[in-house]
Amino acid sequence: MKRSQWSATALAAGLVVSLAACSSGGEGGGQSDSLTLLFGSSGDAETAALEAAAAAWSEESGVEVEVQAASDLTQQLGQGFSGNNPPDLFYMSWDQFQTYASQQFLEPYAADLPNADDFYPALQDQFSYEDEFYCAPKDFSTLGLVINTDLWEAAGLTDADIPTDWESLRSAAQRLTTGETVGLSFGLEYARLGVFMNQAGGSMLSEDGTEVTADSPENVEAIEYVQSLAADGSLRFPADLEAGWAGEAFGQGKAAMVIEGPWINGALAADFPDVNYQVAELPAGPGGQSTFTFSNCWGIPAGSDTRDSAVEFVEFLTSDEQQLAFSEAFGVIPSTESGAQQYAEQFPENAAFVDGVEYATSPVAFAGAAAVISDFNASLEGLESADAAQLLGDLQSNLEAALEEAQG
Amino acid sequence: MAKRSGIRSNESVAGWLFTLPAILIVGVFLAVPVLMALWVSFSDWNGLGPPVGGRAQFVGAENYADVLTEEGLAQRDFGTSIRNNLYYVLLVVPLQTALALFLAVQVNRRVLKGRGFFRTAFYFPSVTSSVAITVVFLFLFTASGAVNSILGWLGINGPNWFNDPSGVLHNLFAVFGWTSPGPLGATGPLGLTWWDWLSGPSVAMCALITLAVFTTSGTFMLLFLAALQNIGTEIDEAASIDGAGAFRKFFSVTLPMLKPTLFTVLTLGLIGTWQVFDQIYLTGGGSPGKTTLTPAFLAYQTSFEDLRWGRGAAIAFILFAIIVALTLLQRRILRDRDEKPKRRRRGIDGDPHDGATAQAVTRLNAGAGGAP
Incomplete structure (x- = not known):
């Protein structure tokens, strides 16, 4: 009898410990030595290009980036946020942006970026909620x-x-x-x-x-x-x-x-x-x-512990140079005016898409x-x-x- | 009872300790999540932070009202999903039960050669991933797919299955020249017109119904097979000696003896069909024209895409209530046809005579168990 009591106690204690081990601990500070990046990939070309970009930035900054292609981005984001464990950086699509922003899921960091004014005004509008520019457009398509x-x-x-x-x-x-x-x-x-x-x-x-x-x-x-x-x-x-x-x-x-x-x-x-x-x-x-x-932006969760590192990474990702590398890899148009001009010169067959941005509007997308x-x-x-x-x-x-x- | 102390006083502590692992597992993985979901269905939780103790506020029955009583898109979506699922259940449950029973009787026949092969073949769809089967069905049912080719040989011009949102009953009415709603255009329950309620399953849903019958019949065949093998040959022979033919034997002897299994199969079928999700997810989340939208998928979509977790949880609990209510109803229907004596023996209804018997039995048992 004694022995079974002890083993029952041990089993119960073991269960509690293993459950506790499942939950992950938080870390403090705006700087971090590792980031997770969740994105919905259009294919191998996009995945490879993002992995290359992440590796290049890691070398420069010393911050590890774990690049994760989502199989169902919306579902995985929802799960991450409700589990209090969202990715440090993610693709935020235009049609979900207003919903996420109005529910205060997103960190409004974009206005602080040094290249904030370089983005096309139409794209800035697309990713603004209540006149605040929330997140940097990743690229765009017309x-x-x-x-x-x-x-x-x-x-x-x-x-x-x-x-x-x-x-x-x-x-x-x-x-x-x-x-x-x-x-x-x-x-x-x-x-x-x-x-x-x-x-x-x-x-x-x-x-x-x-x-x-x-x-x-x-x-x-x-x-x-x-x-x-x-x-x-x-x-x-x-x-x-x-x-x-x-x-x-x-x-x-x-x-x-x-x-x-x-x-x-x-x-x-x-x-x-x-x-x-x-x-x-x-x-x-x-x-x-x-x-x-249509565009995605680089979303950062509100109140993120790794905000500063993630913003630095976004700055790197939205530089003209890096955006043109993405254009070459999987055909998107850079979200900055200067980048898009270079793109139109480099890929004249796609100039019509770039020209369209002059009169383009965003599809209706309020929350x-x-x-x-x-x-x-x-x-x-x-x-x-x-x-x-x-x-x-x-x-x-x-x-x-x-x-x-x-x-x- | 109160006097029980001394050497057995530790037993209740030991008992609790022994059950503690099970209580913990059930509590952490079942009771707490269900209670939390119930709380979420009464709150405005948006999926950010913890649902309890965070910023989520109690909003009363608002989430339930949104889908049940308040006119609008949410209510119409819910009504549409209930209509779709209702037709799905009405067709899938009887069809799969009948087919499973038919297959079980066939592979149970002693004269059949290669029974093992057929049993495996019929059971195979059940052990295959439903994702794989759905993808195969998507190909089979394309406009120029295998199904339409076969229909073509018969001179039938098959529909574009998974892209055809028209309801089969509406199509049937159209044959008789009835294409406008007329007086049925009035709004019925859940924001849908009576005409919409009468649409029948869409052509796309019919493809999904075929898929469900195909995949689940094997599982239930196995249950029927086990029950059939429990029926002794002597009963069969006795019926034959009494002069019963094959049909008479099946309907008057075999089928009544299968009643408990039939109840199990119908209940499992009912629960499974009301919760259909993976096929819907794979065929495009309700497309074409929301005619394959089901409450389970709607709950998912409302939660994860619209970030209205409260409303999603409310839909899930309404679905739960529907399933429980229908299961109870079905239990009642199947039990009422039972003969009286059998009911007494079970002692489960409120008959005072039964109650007395049951009490006596309990006392006897308690006396026997309590003796030191």
């Missing part, structure tokens, strides 16, 4: 019109035919449509359709961001224009072409023109190296030219908007037969409710 040059020439089109407005886009798409190929394709989602809305002169929010304008006549016009392209048969969406995304349909030759960003370069080089293509700026609508910018946008995207499945005004009416009321909640 949308352009990617054209398959072989199919273009086969249809008898020349450089003069490159679409500059909605009408020329329609006629080019019609001429490119054949039995196996559709003229135009893009993902059926707000991140593409929203461009047409902006080109029509519409928007999701009023200038000051206090009112929802999703059901404006301009937006209705944009949706109806896209519906008419689909009705012509010259626009089909990737799912109907049995492609995971528009870039895949483009690579397979099922679509002659797609609306995508610079990431298509890497994907085509890896999977469809034989496709010849060129990139043009998106055509202007009745309300002028417009495109979207809570993501759920509304994903609901809108889901309702777009029936776009071809839907009533544009009703689609936008639902979006309007949902977005109004979300905005009201976001503003408290």
